[in-house]
Amino acid sequence: MTxxxxxxxxxxxxxxxxxxxxxxxxxxxDQVAAGSLVAGPAGHALAPGVVGxxxxxxxPGGTPLRGLTGVATVPLPAPVRDADLLAVRGLPAPQAAGWxxxxxxxxxxxxxxxxxxxxxxxxxxxxxxxxxxxxxxLLRQQLVQATLAEAVTDQLTVRALLTDADxxxxxxAVLVQAHHQLTTSDHALLPVLGATGFTEDGPGRAxxxxxxxxxxYLPVRHDVPVPA
Amino acid sequence: MPDLDDRLRLLRRHARGWAAELRPYALELxxxxxxxxxxxxxxxxxxAAHLQIPAxxxxxxxxxxxxxxxxxxxxxxxxxxxxxxxxxxGMMLALPGASMSGVLVAAIGDRAQQEWFYGRLLxxxxxxFFALTEPGGGTDAGGLRTRATALPDGxxxxxxxxxxxxSNALRASVGVVFHRTADGPLGLAAALVETSATGFAxxxxxTLGVRGAQLGALTLDAVPVDAGQILGRHLSPVRRxxxxxxxxxxxxxxxxxxxxxxxxxxxxxxxxxHRRALRPDxxxxxxxxxxxxxxxxxxxxxxxxxxxxxxxxxxxxxxxKLRATRLAADVTRWALRSFGPGARLDQxxxxxxxxxxxxxxxxxxxxxxxxxxxxxxxxxxxxxxxxSATVPPTAAGV
Numbered sequence: 001m002t003x004x005x006x007x008x009x010x011x012x013x014x015x016x017x018x019x020x021x022x023x024x025x026x027x028x029x030d031q032v033a034a035g036s037l038v039a040g041p042a043g044h045a046l047a048p049g050v051v052g053x054x055x056x057x058x059x060p061g062g063t064p065l066r067g068l069t070g071v072a073t074v075p076l077p078a079p080v081r082d083a084d085l086l087a088v089r090g091l092p093a094p095q096a097a098g099w100x101x102x103x104x105x106x107x108x109x110x111x112x113x114x115x116x117x118x119x120x121x122x123x124x125x126x127x128x129x130x131x132x133x134x135x136x137x138l139l140r141q142q143l144v145q146a147t148l149a150e151a152v153t154d155q156l157t158v159r160a161l162l163t164d165a166d167x168x169x170x171x172x173a174v175l176v177q178a179h180h181q182l183t184t185s186d187h188a189l190l191p192v193l194g195a196t197g198f199t200e201d202g203p204g205r206a207x208x209x210x211x212x213x214x215x216x217y218l219p220v221r222h223d224v225p226v227p228a
Numbered sequence: 229m230p231d232l233d234d235r236l237r238l239l240r241r242h243a244r245g246w247a248a249e250l251r252p253y254a255l256e257l258x259x260x261x262x263x264x265x266x267x268x269x270x271x272x273x274x275x276a277a278h279l280q281i282p283a284x285x286x287x288x289x290x291x292x293x294x295x296x297x298x299x300x301x302x303x304x305x306x307x308x309x310x311x312x313x314x315x316x317x318g319m320m321l322a323l324p325g326a327s328m329s330g331v332l333v334a335a336i337g338d339r340a341q342q343e344w345f346y347g348r349l350l351x352x353x354x355x356x357f358f359a360l361t362e363p364g365g366g367t368d369a370g371g372l373r374t375r376a377t378a379l380p381d382g383x384x385x386x387x388x389x390x391x392x393x394x395s396n397a398l399r400a401s402v403g404v405v406f407h408r409t410a411d412g413p414l415g416l417a418a419a420l421v422e423t424s425a426t427g428f429a430x431x432x433x434x435t436l437g438v439r440g441a442q443l444g445a446l447t448l449d450a451v452p453v454d455a456g457q458i459l460g461r462h463l464s465p466v467r468r469x470x471x472x473x474x475x476x477x478x479x480x481x482x483x484x485x486x487x488x489x490x491x492x493x494x495x496x497x498x499x500x501x502h503r504r505a506l507r508p509d510x511x512x513x514x515x516x517x518x519x520x521x522x523x524x525x526x527x528x529x530x531x532x533x534x535x536x537x538x539x540x541x542x543x544x545x546x547x548x549k550l551r552a553t554r555l556a557a558d559v560t561r562w563a564l565r566s567f568g569p570g571a572r573l574d575q576x577x578x579x580x581x582x583x584x585x586x587x588x589x590x591x592x593x594x595x596x597x598x599x600x601x602x603x604x605x606x607x608x609x610x611x612x613x614x615x616s617a618t619v620p621p622t623a624a625g626v
Contacts, residue, residue: 044569143596143599218569
């Protein structure tokens with residue numbers, strides 16, 4: 001499998017597509033915020049377990065974790081409670097100066113999440129190829145084909161945006177919109193997998209984790225500073 | 229008849245109170261499906277366990293202010309299920325009682341089968357299963373592969389096959405297994421099966437949402453079935469097969485839509501309760517969401533009235549299920565967004581609601597199944613005010 005992700009984001013994208021969210025998130029942390037917990041706009045963090053337990057600082061900003069008050073781990077939602085992830089709240093959120101590096105995190109996270117979405121499409125196509133309805137293969141039904149076409153078009157749109165995105169420029173709102181487009185697109189695509197996509201250990205798990213990451217790290221649009 | 233009469237308002241008011249008692253256990257049930265076993269004395273659980281039983285078989289229906297309720301009519305079920313799902317959809321689907329199997333038994337069971345099945349339910353809190361879906365085949369009844377093979381001595385059949393995504397599979401003691409006795413539409417049948425039967429096994433299939441329903445996979449390995457267990461043995465093969473099943477599904481579909489409406493209303497109410505200082509644009513959004521919920525609620529009630537009047541008329545129920553499923557998904561996600569970043573961690577109930585909404589897509593026919601049903605109904609002129617399609621001949625056909 002090849003990807004057109006810029007070299008820097010190839011690993012989180014491809015790992016997310018093939019191996020799962022936890023491993024891809026480890027790659028992303030290694031690249032952007034090694035040794036730290038990445039705090040979202042409301043002071044939450046979601047990190048691979050090993051990374052999170054070893055973290056000493058908060059990224060961006062570099063505030064030492066030791067001595068911070070009000071920081072608490074949060075139980076993971078029931079279907080992913082066994083995931084090797086650490087959820088935290090009460091961290092200092094990125095302040096004005098922190099938004100510049102935070103844009104890089106959002107960009108890398110978008111590539112990771114695009115990998116999850118591409119993996120979902122891979123799984124959906126493989127699933128449908130082996131399924132038949134009364135009138136032929138499910139993969140050839142127009143309603144199903146329309147859903148797949150919409151999904152790949154959404155992903156190509158986001159990919160085009162991210163490929164050309166310069167981490168040092170460009171409106172953040174566009175990047176946030178790309179994340180939202182991935183979320184919406186996943187929700188539209190998942191049903192073609194049938195209930196297989198709803199099981200705790202099926203393809204819906206990675207999608208749920210992707211949406212959990214978006215929930216923690218996406219600023220609400222009006223919080224995004226307009227670039228000078 | 230979108231507005232409820234006094235009798236149904238009475239039912240709604242009581243059901244709302246019973247549902248509120250279940251809400252505190254919603255997240256606990258999400259983590260541990262056995263929590264429902266501790267709630268057998270709760271009114272919602274007790275009533276669900278003893279309702280949806282036809283008057284002829286239920287000497288002790290629900291009585292409220294002198295009014296008797298059996299919950300055998302779709303409109304009554306819609307009112308009751310919306311409110312219980314408003315308390316918690318996971319709990320709604322974890323309740324003991326006749327549930328979906330009860331509707332099928334009422335539709336095509338003979339008197340002895342009905343007496344036996346409903347008698348079991350009245351005896352003690354009893355969970356039932358409704359085993360239609362198969363791995364690889366979805367809910368397509370025509371594609372059923374579970375098969376009953378006649379025993380050589382003529383004493384009955386041997387039932388073999390696999391089922392998947394069956395609610396309450398592990399806690400049920402009796403239910404119906406959809407299968408075929410022969411190829412073709414006349415070979416479809418449904419049998420009453422006890423989970424204690426030889427060759428019957430159930431294993432959990434943990435899910436992302438409605439985890440309280442404890443979905444499971446069933447394996448049937450030469451389960452013995454006698455003639456008395458074949459539902460509708462007194463009916464023609466068509467009536468006890470596809471024809472009877474379609475009517476049952478039509479009766480059930482508004483109930484699924486009502487659960488979606490209840491879930492959407494629960495998410496909306498959570499926003500109203502926990503986000504008191506709304507900006508003007510957020511107040512607008514809330515008002516719009518409430519309008520959307522009310523519209524789908526009314527469509528759902530109309531669908532229930534229609535199937536109560538003619539159980540063969542399920543097209544409005546398809547429209548209601550299609551729209552209600554999208555409503556629940558949209559409203560639960562909107563509710564999460566309204567709390568800003570980290571809402572899934574800070575508002576675990578809303579996170580659960582959004583996960584639960586995902587289940588509705590797979591209950592009683594997927595979105596695409598409903599879209600095709602609605603399109604077919606539009607084509608044949610089934611919707612009031614919309615004439616049947618007149619397709620002009622193509623050039624090739626002239």
